[in-house]
Amino acid sequence: MRILSSAFEHNQNISGKYTCDGENVNPPLQFIDTPQNAKSLVLIVDDPDAPSKTWVHWVIFNIDPKTSKIEENSKPETGILGMTDFGRTEWGGPCPPPGTHRYFFKLYALDIILDISQSSDKKAATDAIKGHIIAESELIGLYSRSK
Numbered sequence: 001m002r003i004l005s006s007a008f009e010h011n012q013n014i015s016g017k018y019t020c021d022g023e024n025v026n027p028p029l030q031f032i033d034t035p036q037n038a039k040s041l042v043l044i045v046d047d048p049d050a051p052s053k054t055w056v057h058w059v060i061f062n063i064d065p066k067t068s069k070i071e072e073n074s075k076p077e078t079g080i081l082g083m084t085d086f087g088r089t090e091w092g093g094p095c096p097p098p099g100t101h102r103y104f105f106k107l108y109a110l111d112i113i114l115d116i117s118q119s120s121d122k123k124a125a126t127d128a129i130k131g132h133i134i135a136e137s138e139l140i141g142l143y144s145r146s147k
Helices: 122-129
Strands: 002-004 029-032 040-047 055-063 099-110 133-145
Touching (some): 002 099, 002 133, 040 122
Antiparallel strands (some): 040 055, 040 099, 099 133
């Protein structure tokens, strides 16, 4: 299984368009080779380089495993949006303090549909997926701010 974006390559820069310095919309994503026996997908986007903690930018769980893409500035047709560290259930683009930060787009294929409440956060989702991951993939994008 792989997660890709037409907006940036693995370990390359994310355009300012997808950040708080631009339009703050999610980049387009593509999911390839999802296992046929997957019951659901989970997508988590976070920044481990944030100064106080790993900052969560997007959490989506119970995505239909037949989903092959998420268009720019949209969410999957299925799936539940979890709570981010911005206090919202929507994409929160990179908005770091000065320096280069890494943004991990992590995709998990699960053998179950998660039974957690709407607006669950990353911790609730990652606790619930333990022992149920049948495949995973990650895409890392970089973003730097000088101000």
